[in-house]
Amino acid sequence: MIATKNISFAYGNENQFQFPDIVCNASESLLITGNSGVGKTTLLHLLGGLLRPISGEINLDNVAIQTLSDKKLDAFRGKNIGIVLQQNHFVEALSVLENVMLASWLATGKKDKAKAKSLLEHLHLEKHWDKLPSQLSVGQQQRVSIARALINNPKVLLADEPTSSLDDANTLKVANLLENLAKEYDTALIIVTHDSRLKERFSNQISLL
Template identity: 45%
Template sequence: MSALSQLNIIQVKELTKSVNTLDGDLTILSDISFNVKPGESVAIVGASGSGKSTLLSLLAGLDRASAGSIVLDGEALEELDEEGRAALRAQKVGFVFQSFMLVQSLSALENVMLPAELANQKDAKEQALALLEQVGLSHRVEHYPSQLSGGEQQRVAIARAFVGTPKILFADEPSANLDSKNGKLIEQLLFDLNQQQGTTLVLVTHDESLAQRCDRILHIEGGELTQLRDPENNNDESLEETAQEQANVG
């Protein structure tokens, strides 16, 4: 393992994603490189169609890159088959989807327990109950998704994402389908759990105010990474410096 991968829980180098269309190859992402330190919160922002959700799917191992590399906590995704990537997600990754993605035939408690049970964790129920209480749903554990409001469903989804204490949490527009009040609640929960558990948070958003709450902002435009920004200091990080750092270390 290189020194760089020890310092960064996520390492992305020269990442490219292309798809075949009737009009020829379409490049969705081109030559993306950046690193994320353990415990950081990072926002990926960009216009609709810029490639930010595709980037998130690649980072989570839900899709495969056409070229380049992604290293998650020391493991290179391009070296893993589908089973290996699924195992990595089960061990180290949580994911919050815009559309909740709850299993309709399972109760809130069962939905949250599911990842822990699949990972053969013996305390799945205890973890799930504690997380549902933390997100304010201890009184709704036996309710099914159809009996929950949108905000409640997304809170269940967040509790499910944090079960097993993942090292990395990916969130794709986590508050986009919610009203303003519930959206702010969901956003606060993500940052609270990120800080309490030390989980690295990477989220896709079109909401500039939400992005400003993160430690860093990655701007994607036309499939290219155009800017790395620290909101607190309002500093732009040179993409050339990032590339040079990766080249120097390995």
């Protein structure tokens, strides 16, 4: 589970953000919505340990992540936080399967090939294991990203605008997929989006102003 208390962040002196408190328990879903410029991505980066808040607390599984050293935070993020980015980035030189295994190795030091395979199978990607990520369609790439985010059984799955480039039918599919996976893997799911289609889909919502 993940919970925040009074977190704020500032880029320089002018761009200050004060965020509402957030709580999301394992296998629950939370939608964070808001228009451009209200700090959605900043909040996601704070939750993901990519940025540190100026003040406030972020508790993830009873660890106050803002107190961790840089190195510990890197390791902690790898093990406990899965992130699906708006754009799907991969290590270009590695195959789909290797990209997923790399995430497992970076976090745990072990290449869990069996698990990577079963995850990809689960997401109907078994035919594309040995392809390079660039050879896949955008939808397939996104599913690889999701598999990669889940490989280490993270406590929290963060998704940044996962549906911004999809049509209505696929938006619903991805939303269902993410929610089902969160339940299946007992993960807290937080989606950050401005997509109004998702607002109707999720009941648990926080709107940034």
